Amino acid sequence: MFEIVERQEMAQGTVVSNWVKAPKIAKKAKPGQFVILRANEKGERIPLTMADTDPAKGLINIIYQVVGKSTALFKTLKVGDGYLDVIGPLGQPTHLDKVGKVVCVGGGTGVAVVHPITRGLKQVGNQVFAVIGARNKDLLILEDQMRAASHELMVCTDDGSYGHHGFVTDMLKKVLTEHQDIALAVCIGPVPMMKFCCKMTKEFGVKTLVSLNPIMVDGTGMCGCCRVTVGGKRKFACVDGPEFDGHETDFEELTARLKGYLDLEKVSYDEFKAAHGSGKCSCCS
């Protein structure tokens, strides 16, 4: 078992942060890499990009949004509980090179993924602008951490309840306009957000990295479930990615493939919600 040693709910309980004991992975993991987790014997294999690591203590940090049965099941795990399986580190690490000025954009739970990359880009000597956003103030995560990880942080909310009233693309545009010498953009969040960010950075001719989250099974390049089209070529997000050139990524295909199991996911989640709290679920027994 991989024990949870620290647990925190964020964004009004819709997002959960776990520090998990996984010493081997913590020692090896680099920004941009992910792990696959399974809660129990009947569970799905869920890929999550690591938000942070503490090699000295042998811990990894995962931050996930509750979106269905599996993440709802994860949320029932308390400190002292654990995951049956944690596999990793998987995927290619981010190339953290000194390129000058960079902008890092995170939306929703994507902030958790962009955070270690932002920090890494600052550590190697880049001037880092950061933009984070959420639907409203309560759903915003890791603001303080992102402020520390960057030189300048801009915050947006869709409803204007905090920071700039509008989408992260507004602030991205502002940064790109004010700093014509931005050499790299890293945009991580929901697929539509990444798509629109890439459209904008393309107009400015700024190379852009995105981190893709297609459905996966094994995570080692064996099944091909996570195939994405990048630059007209088939790539496996689990071994070739998860980061790709956003200007080359086929977001429409990714969007469609992410919806492949919506009906079945609903069956599973509804059953879980019906059982959970009624004493019928494994987590309450």
Place this chain on the structure above:
Amino acid sequence: MTEEVKPPKREKIPRQKMPEQEPKVRARNFQEVPFGLSPELAQKEAERCIQCKDPRCKQGCPVEIDVPRFIKEIKEGDFEAAIRTLWEMNALPAICGRVCPQEIQCEGLCVIGKKEEPVAIGNLERFAADYQRLHGRDILPPKADPTGKKVAVVGAGPAGLTVAGDLILKGHEVTVFEALHAPGGVLLYGIPEFRLPKEIVAHECHYLERLGVKILVNQVVGRTDTVDELFEQGFDAVFLAVGAGLPVFLNVPGENLIGIYSANEYLTRANLMKAYAFPEYDTPLVKGKNVATFGAGNVSMDSARTALRMGADHSYIIYRRSEAEMPARAAEIHHAHEEGVEFMLLSAPTRFLGDEEGRVKAVECLRMELGEPDASGRRRPVPLEGSEFIVDIDLAVISIGAGANPLLTKTTPGLALNKWGYIIADPKTGKTMKPKVWAGGDIVTGSATVILAMGAGRLSANSIHDFLTMGW
């Protein structure tokens, strides 16, 4: 003058049939197809063996099981002796008895088979292993004294488990590193429950653990540890058996539509993740009504038969050559036919068509005819121009082979690879170009059978043992 006494003529016993589920019934459930032999049937079948002095069956076995001996022991009703004989050469008899292509190995060489049906060696092997599992005493084969040497086996599939089983008996410490969350490799994620119950795979792995083999799951060697780091951790030798886990696609338009799976994904979801028991198990799998499996190997038959069990009305095998060229075992093709799999032969896909949500709704194929033999010796399919036709499908499984997964080989300096990315290893010893590293199974040969991987494991185990006791 004494009259020469002729030996009594052997009573002709027909090959004993193994009872199995009715095709119509089994095509809708995931329980194992055959029920196995009863002790009475097994003993009767064992009587058919004439105990050749120079048994050819043994020569046909990649791990050289003493076939006549274990059959004699079954005949005599000493089932424990039979399992001990099998264990001498094979750590996984319950699995081999089920999935080996006996017709081209032991049974293919059986002398009885010249005039009548050969002795059912595979069924008898399966019987001995099942009898031991279900009714046997808690016994283990004898182990050599500890040597103090440590061996790392990378991959808990047929090749890796064979090496582990051989070397633990020779007194070495063995640790198996498995990337998935459970051991078994293709036995677990690939071969379906109805051909090889997962309980049996778990039991055989547990047998190795009882012998002292350490099996560590969730260890992606190449990521979690590299091969060089395994040496730093004190291992004296490393055996690489990571399989040919790279899906091959058709490379036709529309292949990324929803509902199109590689066979690896389709079977992994169904077998390893138990998607057939969704939503009790959390991993979903699209339940197609009209399913097309492309390819005609054993994995294709497994996929097409799985689709039936998942509730398909039509499960097609679409193959560009004819039945004669199909690479699957005759028994597997026969089972598929019996269960209602429909074969569309001499047909090759040209593109997939999708609906507005991006789900596959049809495949366009071309009719083919067979031309001159190609490099594989099989007659090459040639497309008939203008023969396009459409098949309505809502699920497709691409099952046209597998390639070399580069995850381990890319992170292991010093290995030599061939042009397809497979590890170059000495076919007699399994030695790679990297000192103290051996390799075997599909990552050396490309996709082959369970027993060939086990045979390669046996050769490497012998070579590793020689190295650990005498030097490289």
